[in-house]
Structure formats: C-alpha cells, structure tokens
Amino acid sequence: MSIEKNGIAISPGFSVGNALLINQAKTVVEKRKIKTNEIVMEVNRFQAAVEESKNEISKMKQNKNNEYKIEHIEILDFNILILEDEILAGEVVDTITKKQINAEWALNKVLTNKSKEFAFVKDLYMQERLADFYYIAERITKNLRGLNENLFEIKSNTILVAHDLSPIDALKYCRNGNVNGIVTDLGGTTSHTAIIARSLGIPTIMSLLNISTSIEPGQRIYVDGYKGRVKWKVNKSEKDELNTLQTKYTSFQKNLFEFSKLSGETKDKKIISIKANIEISSEVKMAQKYGAEGIGMYRTEFLFTSKEQFPSLDEQYEDYKELFKENLFNEVTIRTLDIGGDKIQDYSHLENNPALGLRGIRYSLVNIDIFKTQLNAIFKVIESEKKKIRILLPMISNIDEIDKSLFIIDEVRKNYSIDSNLLSVGVVIETPSAVLLVEEISKKVNFISVGTNDLIQYTLAADRTNETLENIISHYQPSVVRMLNLISDKVPANTYISICGEMANDINCLPLFIAMGVRELSMNYYSIPRIKSAIHDLSFNDCVDTVKHCLNLTSHEEIKNELSQLIRNKMKGYDSIMDYQV
Amino acid sequence: MKKKIRISNRLGLHARASSKLVRLANNFKSDVNISKGELAINAKSILGILSLAASLGVEIEIETKGDDEEFAMREVISLFDSKFGEES
Incomplete structure (x- = not known):
C-alpha cells in the first residue's frame, strides 16, 4: 500500500526521483588527503x-x-x-x-x-x-x-527531503540542476525558499509535517507540485497510474509552452502585454521561458531582507544588472522597497498595525538615504546597460507623496546621463485613497499599476493573511469589481494601466481586465501560458457585456459564476487547463 | 602557587560547574591547572576539566602560575567554596 501526504503546493510541476534526506544529525564524513x-x-x-x-x-x-x-x-x-x-x-x-x-x-x-x-x-x-x-x-x-x-555531489533525479530548507541551502543544493523536487516539513508560500524554488522551476511542496522523518534516504518518491501531493512506496498498479498522470502533465506542459509563444491578443485584436512578477533577479530566465514579454514588477524585498544589512549601492547595482543578463528583456519594472516596520530587524518601534503603518513609499520618504541608494543603483544600471527601467512606487495614498518622490527621483537622476525614454515612473494603485485620486495621479506619472492584493485587503478592510476571513477576501467581491471599474472610468484616456497581484493570474478575471482596457497584466511566470491561451479565445465585446452585468450583481458568488460562465463557454480546452490551476 | 581542596558540591565538576570554572579561569593571565592523582589538566579547557571527572569528595590540587596567581587562586577557591551556586 502506498503512502501519501498532502501539503501546500509551492511550485508547480510533476517529478519522480530518489530522496536525498537532509538530516543534519547524520552527516557523512568525507575522507581526503591534502597536499x-x-x-x-x-x-x-x-x-x-x-x-x-x-x-x-x-x-x-x-x-x-x-x-x-x-x-x-x-x-x-x-x-x-x-x-x-x-x-x-x-x-x-x-x-x-x-x-x-x-x-x-x-x-x-x-x-x-x-x-x-x-x-x-x-x-x-x-x-x-x-x-x-x-x-x-x-x-x-x-x-x-x-x-x-x-x-558535494548531487546525483541526477534527486528529490530534496528536509525538515526546513534555508534559502541559501536551497540554492546550494539545486545549483547543478540535478534536483527535480523539494519537499519539506515546514514552510509556506511566501517563504524565501518557496520563492527560490519557483524561480528555479522545481516542483515543491511544503508544510508536509513529518515528511522528513517518514521517508528513507534513496526512497523513490513522486512529487505532484500542482496538487501538493507526495507519494512513495507505490505498488505496480499505482505506479502505472502515476506514470499515466506524468504523461498527461508532460503533454499539458508541452501545450503550455506552445501557448507561451502566443502574444496576448484577443480574438478582436486588442493587445495586452503579458509580463512576469519576480522576487529574485535570476527569475528572469524562467520568466522568459514561460513567455513573459517583460518584467512587470520586480519586488525588491527579498534583496533587502535576505541579509542582515540592507544591500549597498554596488550590491543593488549588480543585482539589477542581472535583470538584463543575456538580453532576455529590454525593459524591466523595479518596485521600490515595500517593507514596513514589521519586517525590519532591530526596529525599536513596533507598530500595532504594520499593514496600515510606515511601509512602502512612506518608509522610503522617512528613510531618504535608503530610497536614494536604491534610485542611484537603478540609474547606474540604466546608464551602463542602456536599457529601460520603469520605477514603481508602492503604497501611495496621496498626491503629496508622489510630488516628494518625483522631486527626489529628479534630484538623484541629475547625477547620471540618461536618455529620457529609458526611464518611466509609475504608481501602484493599492489604496482606496489612490483609486479616488487616480485621475490626478495618472497625470503625474507615466503609468499606473493596480496592486490587487493590497487593494482588495484595504477595500474590504480584511487582512489577507487571516484564514478566518477567507470568505470575505475574494477578488470577486462586488466592491472590488466596482473599485476596478472606478479606476477605468476616472483615468484620462490612453492611461497605461497594468494589473499585478493574484487577480491577474485568475483566468476568470480576464474579462474584467479586457473590458477595462488594461494594457498589461503582470503575474507569476507559470501562469503566463494559461492566461495567454485564454486571452486568445476572448473578445472585447463579450467581456464588456459580461462585466456590465457583473456591475449590477451584489454577491461575490454571483459574480464568480457570471465570469466563469463566459470563460467556460469561450475557452477551448477549458477543462484540461482548469485541472492544473495553481 | 598550589593548594589542595576537596570537591564539596553534590554534582562535582559537571557541565555547569565546569563551564563556570572555565569562564573564570580564562579571565586570568596566569595558567590555571588542576590535578587529580597523576592526571593534570588545563582549567581553561572545558574538555580538560570534564576528562578529570572530579566528583563529590575527590581531592584535587589547584595550581596557579603567573602575574596574577594569587588573585586567580583566591577567585578559583571561592568558586569551589560557593559550590558553584548549585544549592541556591
């Protein structure tokens, strides 16, 4: 009888391999003569x-x-x-x-x-x-x-099994490309190791409780990173079943890569640029592989919090330069530091409510040196690489913050000789306040990016990490849909709107964005092929009709039904794709 | 200078007492050695003290040698006399 364990699906994919147990208590002693x-x-x-x-x-x-x-x-x-x-x-x-x-x-x-x-x-x-x-x-x-x-030599087809894996260790073990799966007792979606696993495209499952004490070294294990399921000690018939599943996944992957080559174009030729959100600079490779047309948002928090000290100008410069490595992209978007008091070590003043505290641009405007160092690094990269960078300012809630930020950006920029079309500045629209001011904001900057994760949490006044609020936190909530509608109603014509956050990779939400006339969607790289394929089956007019109807609905279930109905009707191969929604 | 004493704390030179002794001994410029029968060890080393395995009632000899040997001796003796704070 096989054994099965379910955890949190961290990084999608399916793999089979032999367990390498990382058990710190059982280290093997290497013997070697030295000169x-x-x-x-x-x-x-x-x-x-x-x-x-x-x-x-x-x-x-x-x-x-x-x-x-x-x-x-x-x-x-x-x-x-x-x-x-x-x-x-x-x-x-x-x-x-x-x-x-x-x-x-x-x-x-x-x-x-x-x-x-x-x-x-x-x-x-x-x-x-x-x-x-x-x-x-x-x-x-x-x-x-x-x-x-x-x-350390890691054999091919290795599945790392660990109690907890540090980001540094994850990078070390996975470096030679022989690790094709990671399963751990601890950890969750937002852990640094999860970010790294996704960036490397390694199927990963976390929060499996005592997996590290259940699996023997060398054990053959099956990792289903789509469903968050690990299996081992499988018998003959189950093995056949799993192999069939793997074949199915493989052909699905192949299809996905076909989709990744598509452009984000609707049936009636409306074009949406599909980009990737990344958290470490080396993710650009995976982003490109999955068909990203650019980097829609590089979150710089990992760079800032992975070490004990904030990165220096030079360290940041080297990191941002990575983004243009191998000329994969000609344009990237760097979101300036979006951390608050809760994430900063040795921060003496603990805030009661960090989500509503000194975070994002508020933090940068109080700690101007940190902000300037980041801007310097960005300009230095533009100057040396001659590539376009979009600067994205997070947590804007009033016009004054934009004016101050633009003033500082201009001031720092004077030290560099930069072609004006290589730089643009945008604002993340993630507070209800910014939505209400979106007309004025749009006139001051080159583009806006709707940060749906935070906008939802602030609109509904519901903490998105609070599991008891799962029924409230839904991007199908009427207030959320109306919020988005408000943005598209109020912005001046031809405003470049981008959407980032979880909502951007939900196929069901595509009609909303198409109807809004957004120009760009930025998401996890692995969602890109699926979204591209869905866009191809939709038309602007269909979406406008459906969304008009949604704006009159008053419950999130009704809105979800309405939207998914349209997708189900229009999208070819809907069933096979929804199976693998991650 | 040398001085003989008998271990008077219940647990003898176990981990906690040894830790305290090592930390104290490392404060002095002088060498601090302890011997039990034929075995002599450096009191600045936790491994040394533990290998001595001195338990309750065992007689040991403390030797301090160097600039601050008198002060070192006084402090070391006083730590033994305090029974390493065990009883408190």
Whole structure:
C-alpha cells in the first residue's frame, strides 16, 4: 500500500526521483588527503567553520522568539565553550597539519580519541556529555560542508527531503540542476525558499509535517507540485497510474509552452502585454521561458531582507544588472522597497498595525538615504546597460507623496546621463485613497499599476493573511469589481494601466481586465501560458457585456459564476487547463 | 602557587560547574591547572576539566602560575567554596 501526504503546493510541476534526506544529525564524513600547500587553507576552513558554529549558537541564544529557560542557555553556553576550547581546536589543527588530511576527517579522529578517553570516566553524567561533543562536531561538519562546496555531489533525479530548507541551502543544493523536487516539513508560500524554488522551476511542496522523518534516504518518491501531493512506496498498479498522470502533465506542459509563444491578443485584436512578477533577479530566465514579454514588477524585498544589512549601492547595482543578463528583456519594472516596520530587524518601534503603518513609499520618504541608494543603483544600471527601467512606487495614498518622490527621483537622476525614454515612473494603485485620486495621479506619472492584493485587503478592510476571513477576501467581491471599474472610468484616456497581484493570474478575471482596457497584466511566470491561451479565445465585446452585468450583481458568488460562465463557454480546452490551476 | 581542596558540591565538576570554572579561569593571565592523582589538566579547557571527572569528595590540587596567581587562586577557591551556586 502506498503512502501519501498532502501539503501546500509551492511550485508547480510533476517529478519522480530518489530522496536525498537532509538530516543534519547524520552527516557523512568525507575522507581526503591534502597536499602540503593546502594545509593552511584547510586549517582556515576548519577555523571558519568553528567560528560559524559559534555564531549560530550565539544567535540561538539571542533569538527572542525562543523563550529559553536558564538550563537551555547553560547548555548553549556549554556548547560555545567546547567550540572555544583550545585543546579541541588545537588537536584538530595538529591532525590536519601532521597527517595532511581534510578537516572533516581530522575532526572525526580527534573526536574518536576523546570519546575513548571519556570511556574511562565512570560517571554516567560525564558520559552523557559526549553527546554534546558529537552534536558540536556535527555542527562543525555541517559548516565545513558549507565552506567547501566542491565536496558535494548531487546525483541526477534527486528529490530534496528536509525538515526546513534555508534559502541559501536551497540554492546550494539545486545549483547543478540535478534536483527535480523539494519537499519539506515546514514552510509556506511566501517563504524565501518557496520563492527560490519557483524561480528555479522545481516542483515543491511544503508544510508536509513529518515528511522528513517518514521517508528513507534513496526512497523513490513522486512529487505532484500542482496538487501538493507526495507519494512513495507505490505498488505496480499505482505506479502505472502515476506514470499515466506524468504523461498527461508532460503533454499539458508541452501545450503550455506552445501557448507561451502566443502574444496576448484577443480574438478582436486588442493587445495586452503579458509580463512576469519576480522576487529574485535570476527569475528572469524562467520568466522568459514561460513567455513573459517583460518584467512587470520586480519586488525588491527579498534583496533587502535576505541579509542582515540592507544591500549597498554596488550590491543593488549588480543585482539589477542581472535583470538584463543575456538580453532576455529590454525593459524591466523595479518596485521600490515595500517593507514596513514589521519586517525590519532591530526596529525599536513596533507598530500595532504594520499593514496600515510606515511601509512602502512612506518608509522610503522617512528613510531618504535608503530610497536614494536604491534610485542611484537603478540609474547606474540604466546608464551602463542602456536599457529601460520603469520605477514603481508602492503604497501611495496621496498626491503629496508622489510630488516628494518625483522631486527626489529628479534630484538623484541629475547625477547620471540618461536618455529620457529609458526611464518611466509609475504608481501602484493599492489604496482606496489612490483609486479616488487616480485621475490626478495618472497625470503625474507615466503609468499606473493596480496592486490587487493590497487593494482588495484595504477595500474590504480584511487582512489577507487571516484564514478566518477567507470568505470575505475574494477578488470577486462586488466592491472590488466596482473599485476596478472606478479606476477605468476616472483615468484620462490612453492611461497605461497594468494589473499585478493574484487577480491577474485568475483566468476568470480576464474579462474584467479586457473590458477595462488594461494594457498589461503582470503575474507569476507559470501562469503566463494559461492566461495567454485564454486571452486568445476572448473578445472585447463579450467581456464588456459580461462585466456590465457583473456591475449590477451584489454577491461575490454571483459574480464568480457570471465570469466563469463566459470563460467556460469561450475557452477551448477549458477543462484540461482548469485541472492544473495553481 | 598550589593548594589542595576537596570537591564539596553534590554534582562535582559537571557541565555547569565546569563551564563556570572555565569562564573564570580564562579571565586570568596566569595558567590555571588542576590535578587529580597523576592526571593534570588545563582549567581553561572545558574538555580538560570534564576528562578529570572530579566528583563529590575527590581531592584535587589547584595550581596557579603567573602575574596574577594569587588573585586567580583566591577567585578559583571561592568558586569551589560557593559550590558553584548549585544549592541556591
């Protein structure tokens, strides 16, 4: 009988492979002789790993989220003392130097000797302290591995199975392209590792509870990243079933890639530019593969929060330059920093309600140096790459913020020689206040981008992370549809409207956007082929009629029915595609 | 300088007491060594102290050698006398 577990589908796709269990407690000891001229490097590597281990434990100690008891703190202190111990470190360094062997092996030798010494100690309590040494040695070995990445070889068709996978580890393991699936006990859609998995196009499922303790190393596992389902220990008939499913997925994927080549054009030749939202710059490759015609929004938060310090001008410059790598795109949109007090470490003043707090442009206008550094990096890229960048300002709620931002942008821009058609500035319309001011806003900037996720939450006054509000948080809510209608009614003719957020990749919402006359939709790259295929089957007139009707409806179910009815009637291959909605 | 004492705390030189001793010993310029019978160890090393496995009632000899040896001796003895804060 097969075993099946369901979790959260993080990154779509279907894959079969052998489990590589990342279990920090069971590290394998690599053995390697080193040359005389490698000794210094090997000693340095060992010392760096010890240092890193010490930092990790110190951090655990300082982590305020863990309410450690005094005993726990003492254990951590004890571990730090072992790491600081000159006898231990000294003996390992000695062994590396004299025996000319790698640090992992040397550490293992010293540890074996120590455990022999301790074997004479009859005190049971002292015997148990040996466990601490092993624990410390594991930690050092893990860090040694991180510091010598050449040692790690991942075989093809590997499925990573882990309790929790750090973004850094995810990148490290997936680098050689042999990992074709990731399943973890913890984690959710918005975790950094999820973002990376999607950017690499690796089928991923998270929140599988105790998957890492249920699967044996080398186990053959089936990962369905569309449905968030993992299966293993399958029998013959189930295997056949899964293989059939895989064939189905493969042909579906093939179709998708056919669709990805389409342009976003309706039956009656209205053109909508289909672009990708990305969260790390290296996602441009996947975006292009799935048929994005540009980057509609690069969220820069990951860049800012993945390290302890905000990135410098140069670091940002290098990152933004990545976006134009291999000339995949000629134009990208960079949204300036959209974080609030809740996401900033060491922020002494905790806000009661960060979603309504100092975030987005509000934060940038208070922390002008951070804002200017980001602008400098953007201009530097435009100047050196001669490519077009659209700057997108988040969380605008009044005209004053736009004036101030434009003033700062102009000021910084003076230091660069930039062709005027290589730069445009837009505003994210995501507050009801911005909707009411959209006419004036549109006159001040080059384009507007409707940020549907936040606009929905602010319109309905409902936190979108609050699961108990799931029935309220719906983009089919009459107030949301009317909000969108208000925007298209009030903007001056020929205003360039883009839509970003979850709503943009819901096929059912396409009629709304087509009827509104939007020029651009920006979404997760993997939704692009599906949306393109749907656009091709719709016509402007059909959409206008349906939306007119929707504007008179008063419940979100009715609106959803009305919209999906149109899609169902018009779209070829509707059934096969809706199966894989992710 | 050298001084003999008997371990008087119930748990002996276990992890917590050893940690305290190592931290204290590392504050001094002087070498701090402890011996039990034939075995002599460096009190600035947690591994050393643990390998001593000194439990309640065992006699040990403390040796401090260096610029601040008197001060070091006084402090180390006082830590042993306080029973490493165990009973409090």
